[in-house]
Amino acid sequence: MLSEKLLDLAFRRAVRHGSLDMTTARGERFSFGDGAEPHVSIRFTDAAAQMALCLHPELKLGELFTDGRLVIEKGTILDLLQLLLQDTHGELDELPLHRLRKIRAWMMRRAENDAAKSRRNVAHHYDLDGRLYALFLDSDRQYSCAYFDHPDAGLEQAQAAKKRHIAAKLMVDRGHSVLDIGSGWGGMGLYLAQAAGAGSVKGITLSEEQLEVSRRRAAGAGLLDRVHFELQDYRATTGRFDRIVSVGMFEHVGVPSYDAYFQSCRKLLKEDGVMLLHTIGRSGTPYPTNPWITKYIFPGGHLPVLSEMMPAIERAGLIVTDIEILRLHYAYTLKAWRERFLAHREEALRLYDERFCRMWECYLAMSESAFRWQDAVVFQVQLARRNDVVPLTRGYIAEREATLKEAEDALALKRSA
Known part of the structure; x- marks a missing residue:
């Protein structure tokens, strides 16, 4: 599946220190990192959740966790954020539509808070x-x-x-x-x-x-x-x-x-x-x-x-x-x-x-x-x-x-x- 390939690419770039195990909605398993702590295991409940995270990670990571569609089976949401951010400083966001989202965000913030x-x-x-x-x-x-x-x-x-x-x-x-x-x-x-x-x-x-x-x-x-x-x-x-x-x-x-x-x-x-x-x-x-x-x-x-x-x-x-x-x-x-x-x-x-x-x-x-x-x-x-x-x-x-x-x-x- 395309979403699995994109997530595999993104997580391999992001997770360098620590361990991330990912189970897809189809039950396929992926592992990332060097095997050290923190050790986090995540599972997607549906394929649409996987694609959503690929297309808009900054928004969808929080939404999917909140809605229970991204389940953290080992570790915490803070542990997951550490794996994704400690080495890359947000590099995970360099996925499709990133520039378009940034332009849209800049346009929306022009509205004054009266x-x-x-x-x-x-x-x-x-x-x-x-x-x-x-x-x-x-x-x-x-x-x-x-x-x-x-x-x-x-x-x-x-x-x-x-x-x-x-x-x-x-x-x-x-x-x-x-x-x-x-x-x-x-x-x-x-x-x-x-x-x-x-x-x-x-x-x-x-x-x-x-x-x-x-x-x-x-x-x-x-x-x-x-x-x-x-x-x-x-x-x-x-x-x-x-x-x-x-x-x-x-x-x-x-x-x-x-x-x-x-x-x-x-x-x-x-x-x-x-x-x-x-x-x-x-x-x-x-x-x-x-x-x-x-x-x-x-x-x-x-x-x-x-x-x-x-x-x-x-x-x-x-x-x-x-x-x-x-x-x-x-x-x-x-x-x-x-x-x-x-x-x-x-x-x-x-x-x-x-x-x-x-x-x-x-x-x-x-x-x-x-x-x-x-x-x-x-x-x-x-x-x-x-x-x-x-x-x-x-x-x-x-x-x-x-x-x-x-x-x-x-x-x-x-x-x-």
Whole structure:
């Protein structure tokens, strides 16, 4: 069969280290690799699934696994992704119709994420049952890359370090007003008020589920006088703020809206203000987002490279004062999330169904593989309107982190008293 010949060719090129056994729908067996670990065995349930993977591997690998038409009989979906990506960096995708798919993807991404579309896209992912996220996130529900500042850090410690690292770069002082664009479940905004001493924090989100939780948390912390959360698009936000923070939101903006995003940020930032943008990106050249992730997980999303972001930043009149690139930090974060999700899979199954659980495992594995074996990274871009508002050297970051850690410890003592 043609599909078997194409898969044989593709897997022989891709699998160099490790072992892959493939059983076709007709029962024919193929083996690839050097016999080492990881050892993965897969089986196709129908011939159409084989051809689908040949024609559109980026989309169909996730679909076929989710639908149970590509069965992993030994190993995991992450093991399979490791075999395919660790040596080839996506070479498996160099199959028929690859260029046509790439052109189509570039055409589709030209559509701007206006306010209505952005809200629908956010609801698709973030308005799922909140109990699902509680199964695998840390206690503060930080749904973005953690910061592993020492080798033995666990997820809770690394997420606390992430908030501390961002707050230090923001240079939040007592009395400062802060805007949190894409405020999630409120953890960052509450931290900036409690540990950093911000005078006021406004968090904006397009998720009704997250808004409800955020407001409830602010009330429970006795911070309703200083921390406010609104269901609002950044383009509709008014006022001027000493500090702006945006964590894990920019991935959803889309290239056609970059000018609107950065121009809005400049308008909202005070003359002597500082902004910290924390976003997933790519270290390679511009490339369309994985179509399976776009279709099933994050519609409207795009992972930027710096060359896509910088022209819009420059046109907006903002100054880049610092850039830090976090590389494997998100791989470690996603590993922790994936392991937690699998440990609570039965609970997820009671919330949704088997197909959803396979889809979610695939999403977490695909994301982890992108940071381990492909070019996904996290950018932390510090921005200002003037070039004299940030210290000349980076020593202030460690100094402020130490002060923030002391404030965290004091808060913890107060809660336990």
